[in-house]
Amino acid sequence: MSVVEATNLSRWYGSVIAVNDVTVMVQPGITGVLGPNGAGKTTFMRMCMGLIRPSTGSLRILDENPWNNPNLLKRIGYVPEGDAPWRDRTGREALILGGRLSGLSGTQAEEAADRALQQVGLTNEAGKKVDAYSRGMRQRLKFALALLHDPELYILDEPLLGSDPVSRRELIHLIQGLAAQGKSVLVSTHILPDLEAMTQRILLLNHGRLMAYGEVTEIRDWLDRYPRTVRIATPDPRELGAALWRWPTVLSIQAEEGAVLVRTNKPRAFFEELQGFLADGRHPFTSITSPDDNVEAIFRYLVG
Amino acid sequence: MAGSFGTLITSNVKTWMSAKGFLLVCMAALIPLILSVAWVGTHRADVAPVDVSWDPPNPIAWNATAPTESHPINFTATIENQGRFSVGAFNATIRIGRTDVLPDKSRPFDELASNSTRIPGLGPGERKEITLRWAPRPFSQFGGLLDVGTFDVLVDADSNDDIGEIEEFNNRLERNLQVHFGDVPPSFFDLPPELTANDANATTRVDVGVEDLTWSPPEAFPNTTMVFTVNVVNHGSERLENVNATIRVVLQDGTIAEGQVQKNLTLEAHANETVRLEWRVPPQEDKYQPKVYRAEAYARVPGTNDTATANNVEVRLFIVDREVIFPEPPERATIKGYYISVVRQLLLPLLLPVIGLYYAAGVLSDERDRGNLVYLLTRPINRVSLPLARFLVSFVIASIAIAIGTLGAFLLILGLHQGEFSYLLAPLSLVILALLAYGAVFTLIGVTFARPYLVGIGFVGWEWLIQVGSQILINNRPVVAPWVQNLTIYKWLEVLSREWSVEKPLVWLPTGGAALDALRNLLIATIVILAVAAYVSRRREFPE
Numbered sequence: 001m002s003v004v005e006a007t008n009l010s011r012w013y014g015s016v017i018a019v020n021d022v023t024v025m026v027q028p029g030i031t032g033v034l035g036p037n038g039a040g041k042t043t044f045m046r047m048c049m050g051l052i053r054p055s056t057g058s059l060r061i062l063d064e065n066p067w068n069n070p071n072l073l074k075r076i077g078y079v080p081e082g083d084a085p086w087r088d089r090t091g092r093e094a095l096i097l098g099g100r101l102s103g104l105s106g107t108q109a110e111e112a113a114d115r116a117l118q119q120v121g122l123t124n125e126a127g128k129k130v131d132a133y134s135r136g137m138r139q140r141l142k143f144a145l146a147l148l149h150d151p152e153l154y155i156l157d158e159p160l161l162g163s164d165p166v167s168r169r170e171l172i173h174l175i176q177g178l179a180a181q182g183k184s185v186l187v188s189t190h191i192l193p194d195l196e197a198m199t200q201r202i203l204l205l206n207h208g209r210l211m212a213y214g215e216v217t218e219i220r221d222w223l224d225r226y227p228r229t230v231r232i233a234t235p236d237p238r239e240l241g242a243a244l245w246r247w248p249t250v251l252s253i254q255a256e257e258g259a260v261l262v263r264t265n266k267p268r269a270f271f272e273e274l275q276g277f278l279a280d281g282r283h284p285f286t287s288i289t290s291p292d293d294n295v296e297a298i299f300r301y302l303v304g
Numbered sequence: 305m306a307g308s309f310g311t312l313i314t315s316n317v318k319t320w321m322s323a324k325g326f327l328l329v330c331m332a333a334l335i336p337l338i339l340s341v342a343w344v345g346t347h348r349a350d351v352a353p354v355d356v357s358w359d360p361p362n363p364i365a366w367n368a369t370a371p372t373e374s375h376p377i378n379f380t381a382t383i384e385n386q387g388r389f390s391v392g393a394f395n396a397t398i399r400i401g402r403t404d405v406l407p408d409k410s411r412p413f414d415e416l417a418s419n420s421t422r423i424p425g426l427g428p429g430e431r432k433e434i435t436l437r438w439a440p441r442p443f444s445q446f447g448g449l450l451d452v453g454t455f456d457v458l459v460d461a462d463s464n465d466d467i468g469e470i471e472e473f474n475n476r477l478e479r480n481l482q483v484h485f486g487d488v489p490p491s492f493f494d495l496p497p498e499l500t501a502n503d504a505n506a507t508t509r510v511d512v513g514v515e516d517l518t519w520s521p522p523e524a525f526p527n528t529t530m531v532f533t534v535n536v537v538n539h540g541s542e543r544l545e546n547v548n549a550t551i552r553v554v555l556q557d558g559t560i561a562e563g564q565v566q567k568n569l570t571l572e573a574h575a576n577e578t579v580r581l582e583w584r585v586p587p588q589e590d591k592y593q594p595k596v597y598r599a600e601a602y603a604r605v606p607g608t609n610d611t612a613t614a615n616n617v618e619v620r621l622f623i624v625d626r627e628v629i630f631p632e633p634p635e636r637a638t639i640k641g642y643y644i645s646v647v648r649q650l651l652l653p654l655l656l657p658v659i660g661l662y663y664a665a666g667v668l669s670d671e672r673d674r675g676n677l678v679y680l681l682t683r684p685i686n687r688v689s690l691p692l693a694r695f696l697v698s699f700v701i702a703s704i705a706i707a708i709g710t711l712g713a714f715l716l717i718l719g720l721h722q723g724e725f726s727y728l729l730a731p732l733s734l735v736i737l738a739l740l741a742y743g744a745v746f747t748l749i750g751v752t753f754a755r756p757y758l759v760g761i762g763f764v765g766w767e768w769l770i771q772v773g774s775q776i777l778i779n780n781r782p783v784v785a786p787w788v789q790n791l792t793i794y795k796w797l798e799v800l801s802r803e804w805s806v807e808k809p810l811v812w813l814p815t816g817g818a819a820l821d822a823l824r825n826l827l828i829a830t831i832v833i834l835a836v837a838a839y840v841s842r843r844r845e846f847p848e
Contacts, residue, residue, distance in 0.1 A: 013847065043847070046846075046847065049682050050682075051678070051681060051682070051845065051846045051847070052845040052846065052847050053845060068687060068842060070683075070684040070685055070686060071684065073682055073683060073684040074684040076682075078682045080678045080679070080682070082675060082678070083675045084675070085674070085675050085676040085678075085679040086674075086676060086679075087674070087675065088319075088322065097311065097315060098679065098683070100307065100308065100311040101308050101311055101312070101680065101683040101684075101685060102308075102683050102684060103307065103308060103684055105307070145679065
């Protein structure tokens with residue numbers, strides 16, 4: 001079952017289109033929502049949370065219509081953009097309030113609050129006013145609010161924003177842990193390495209349009225028609241470059257210290273030919289990598 | 305879901321305990337209190353006439369046995385300082401006269417005598433007496449009765465307005481004074497014959513009296529019939545024949561009998577007989593000038609000097625529409641009036657809309673500004689419960705705050721000694737109703753607009769504009785048409801507040817008329833507006 005199922009989903013504000021004819025079925029697990037500013041990521045997530053309605057098309061979350069559906073909200077944990085709430089309360093009080101509003105009893109809310117504080121590493125700061133929290137601590141508190149009622153699906157809008165590297169790593173581990181428990185996560189971030197650390201599955205939006213959805217490598221393959229860069233580390237880049245220059249699959253060669261960068265428009269054929277060429281041992285090399293086989297490269301390719 | 309709503313309620317209560325709630329309490333409670341303290345602080349003394357009496361208590365203008373003798377009346381009035389502080393010199397005056405009602409409905413006072421006394425000062429609770437001596441004149445030069453009938457006795461404390469008082473409008477005491485003709489006016493019948501030595505015995509043997517002159521109905525109206533009855537009593541020990549008994553109705557200041565019946569009676573010793581007069585009240589000639597009639601009864605025994613008169617009584621003749629003839633006196637400001645004006649002129653039109661705006665317009669935007677809204681909206685709770693919980697909590701807190709202010713103003717201005725709590729209940733009910741109605745409007749604005757305070761200020765401005773416009777007349781017509789006034793909350797509150805007067809506390813709940821309509825309209829409008837607010841809050845999106 002898809003956790004998010006959008007069919008021809010569009011949403012516009014006046015004459016501005018925020019989400020444009022998106023059709024996608026997001027599978028369980030962690031999915032990174034990627035796109036430049038204004039791509040429609042937040043609008044998409046807000047529609048998933050029932051905060052706004054689609055202008056056209058349909059959207060189903062966990063097989064339910066999200067608009068004005070309190071029952072569905074019991075199954076979703078949401079980390080929105082912006083600051084943490086209830087800043088005049090202590091972190092624990094804010095979490096207890098969040099738990100009570102999620103339908104937990106007083107005792108359950110207290111237990112859930114303590115558990116969530118522990119999960120995000122804020123136990124020692126539980127008695128402090130939220131106002132006194134650092135930005136990273138507030139991000140973790142927001143995350144804790146999403147954890148309270150143990151939902152099936154997490155929708156996280158820039159959850160790592162403002163976190164220091166250590167906190168980021170901890171939160172990433174937490175997200176991975178949730179996925180390991182069988183929870184689904186829809187997470188947006190601007191920090192591509194963070195996203196790569198969490199998942200290889202992305203949903204790429206640009207100007208409201210769905211540019212790509214799937215595993216990074218699948219997308220890369222799908223993008224084979226676009227030129228691709230291959231980096232071959234070798235002690236003699238000049239010689240290797242000269243040898244490869246005449247190949248019909250090679251578009252350009254660039255030598256740099258300790259490596260040669262080859263751009264090819266037929267990567268599959270190029271790799272097959274390269275494998276045989278290097279096998280005779282006349283051209284020593286230490287590694288072959290494709291710098292384009294990552295989220296950032298795909299992002300760059302698709303978004304431009 | 306109910307548990308979540310309860311959590312929202314407690315959460316809102318906690319929020320209101322913050323600085324914003326404190327500001328609300330200041331606004332609602334302290335402003336009326338401060339104004340009241342300012343008033344009481346600058347007007348702390350209060351002189352008032354508490355009593356006026358005269359001697360003799362039943363004065364006469366003329367007496368046949370001493371026709372040249374005057375019959376002065378000695379008036380004594382008591383002035384008391386009812387305030388909490390001493391007061392300096394001021395004047396107090398006793399005045400005797402008659403109040404006329406003129407065609408323009410004004411009521412000038414035709415003064416016959418007065419005495420103004422300078423009182424050097426009065427401590428709290430201290431009293432001072434002032435006096436006036438006046439002798440009513442019996443006849444005019446044309447033969448009519450002059451200073452006979454009903455007079456107004458007016459006592460004014462601080463008649464020159466020398467001092468500032470906590471209550472400026474309790475300085476007058478009014479009483480009616482009845483001056484009788486000591487005997488039946490001589491012009492209406494023959495004077496009894498001179499007593500002779502032969503009649504001396506008869507005089508001692510004969511004693512008739514007229515008693516219990518009554519009339520029905522108690523008040524006279526034009527073109528109706530009144531029935532007068534009197535008992536003629538033979539107090540003597542002999543049978544009397546040809547006792548001439550008369551009842552008549554005369555214009556008080558004229559000589560013409562408008563109605564009269566005479567009977568010759570035969571009365572056994574110690575017996576009595578009733579004489580009855582039916583009198584058709586004449587039509588009213590001058591719409592605005594009531595005539596004052598006097599009913600008289602007397603009995604004579606021919607050949608004696610025994611003449612008896614009943615207690616002369618006055619019959620005031622009203623026209624049918626008494627409201628026109630005797631319009632209610634203009635509403636005099638009193639200390640209760642001041643208190644009511646605090647409610648009516650400060651709270652209703654000025655403070656309550658602002659309080660309503662303050663507490664209700666931010667039902668959603670305040671949560672958004674605090675960064676809580678999106679967290680509330682993404683919890684499994686009904687959308688309607690967010691503004692509803694906020695509205696309920698804010699309404700209750702604002703009502704408590706305004707109740708404190710109103711109660712404080714009440715106690716400060718009226719004090720416990722004047723504490724007629726019906727004067728408290730009415731304005732409290734009214735301001736709470738106003739808070740409810742304004743709160744509903746601003747809740748609707750709060751759930752509809754992204755900048756509700758701006759729109760709310762526009763609504764307050766609209767209410768004020770309509771109020772001002774409805775008081776400006778061009779060609780005797782208000783600038784703002786009445787139907788437009790119906791589109792304001794204030795219009796209906798104002799209609800309700802008119803149920804009140806200085807003399808009469810608001811009757812709550814109104815049982816009929818415009819007040820009941822106003823109450824019904826307000827309640828219906830409030831319910832409809834809240835229902836629309838609930839609908840809007842269910843449909844509203846939150847893209848930011």
